[in-house]
Amino acid sequence: MSRVPRFAMKRPSLERFRRQLASVDAMPQLCILGILAGILTGSVMVAFRLLLNFGALFFMPDADPEAFESLSPFLRAALPLAAVALIGFWLWPQPGRAAKMGISHVIERLAYQQGKMPLRNWVNQWWVGIVSVLGGLSAGREGPAIHLGSAASSWIGTRLRLPHNSLRVLVACGTAAGIAASFNTPIAGVIFAMEVVMMEYTIAGFMPVILASTMGALVSWTVYGAEPAFSVPPLHLDSLMDLPGIVVTALVVGLLAGGFVRLSQGHSAVTRLPFALRLGVIGLLTAAVAWWYPEVQGIGYDSIDRMLNGSVALDVLLVLAVGKLALTAICIAGGVPVGIIGPMLVSGAAVGALMGVIGGSLLPSVTTAPDLYAVLGMAAMMAAALQAPLAALLALLELTRNTEIVLPGMLAVVVAVMTARQLCRCQGFFLSSLAQQGLHPLQQPLMQALSRVAVPAVMERNLVRTPRVIDQERAKALLDSKPTWLVITQDDKEKPPLAMKAAHLARVLHDEAWLAEHEQIDLEEVPGQRLDLAPVHLEATLSEAYDTLTESGVDALYVEHTTAPMIRRISGIITREAIENYYRRKR
Structure with a gap:
């Protein structure tokens, strides 16, 4: 059965x-x-x-x-x-x-x-x-x-x-x-x-x-x-005659965003000041403005609610548009790493509301209510300061839950981003901050692709470890498992191991004349290529492995991981050629 x-x-x-x-x-x-x-x-x-x-x-x-x-x-x-x-x-x-x-x-x-x-x-x-x-x-x-x-x-x-x-x-x-x-x-x-x-x-x-x-x-x-961070009333574009006003608003937002990024980078004269003195300046400036205008303090989402669902005095709008943005930038420049997204949204909303009020007073029959301009100002400021137009547009869509606002939002975002980028030479707050420290997070396409995969996906696992000098019986036993690589450990523990293709050892074991001259086989004397090895951890990405190959000047790495305290095991071999071949296949 x-x-x-x-x-x-x-x-x-x-x-x-x-x-x-x-x-x-x-x-x-x-x-x-x-x-x-x-x-x-x-x-x-x-x-x-x-x-x-x-x-x-x-x-x-x-x-x-x-x-x-x-x-x-x-x-x-x-x-x-x-x-x-x-x-x-x-x-x-x-x-x-x-x-x-x-x-x-x-x-x-x-x-x-x-x-x-x-x-x-x-x-x-x-x-x-x-x-x-x-x-x-x-x-x-x-x-x-x-x-x-x-x-x-x-x-x-x-x-x-x-x-x-x-x-x-x-x-x-x-x-x-x-x-x-x-x-x-x-x-x-x-x-x-x-x-x-x-x-x-x-x-x-x-x-x-x-x-x-x-x-x-x-x-x-x-x-x-499930409600958004602040309530947004139903908004829509009443007339295409609003488009010039939206463009002007986005231009102003883009200029302010570029100025914010520049100010937040700090001048060398400021960064050389003692930390305590910088903190004192930040505290005094904030206290002076807050005495008269407490709206600049904290996150400011309550101010956005008032701009969108009520009315805010013109002087308060002006202080929120310029003062809050400047105080945030001064905190960053002075070494206090505060969150910037909330203040940027408040400032952008204030700029938009202010421009809407001005436009309404100049052209009351054309300009839509200021709340529309306030919402567009938020998206434009986020997009321009961070150079992240798509994230700003989707935030605008989710906060308003209104697809009708997407078209004017796209216009405002594009104009603001281009203004900050072209007129103010603004790369975005985070890129500019890191570039100031000598860092730049954008990687080359090769390294970006290699960061997505770790060495276990590419390494050759079929290997055996062996001492440098072995007898002929041990050599034959090593080849019984048909390994691809031999990892040769050195007598001097301080020296890194070597790698040799197992095929080179197999070739000499079939050469009787060579075996007759070598009772003991010194693997460093076997004809064939041997690669100097440097270590790389099992958790590393291919980009880390590639950097290690470049820095150490070797052509292959042995992959090791810790199996127990103070005990490390070699898991595989990864060569420069294997990394480059992987990149070519995935392109």
């Missing part, structure tokens, strides 16, 4: 999961990570907002972290001074690299450290993010949210010792989920992550980021509801 074959599923294992993630096509595995990253980032963002509300309990009316207008002039002016003192007290004993926070830090770590995030910077971000917002500095919560979410997501990969190519995707997942949880705009979160942070679009990258953004938004919805 014939037996029916049984199909047994392979038992899941973390090692197999890591090996699958090493490939560029590991979409199901990356999607699992995207879900985990989205849930974790959404939870971190909720915790951050709850901490803001908890801190507001002690001195803010109705425990509202944005109710600075209800405070006395003395208290609201004292808050920025206390905030810079607390931030300085916290950061002063630490090295300068520990003060790197926010989205710029995320992009830098993604470009040059494969997405690994330092714990100290993550802890500092909690402190600086909460103190800067509650302390009345012109600061947003989105920058801290992206840093905290990206680092938490990266921690998943680091904890599980996943390949570095998956860490990059996890960082993008944390970024998208942070934006989604903050604004309730999951689509904009996805595009922001790909356009601003990852700076590339791939199908394998999109899918887990979409899932992460969705989960981040869902976690936020369970606590704060």
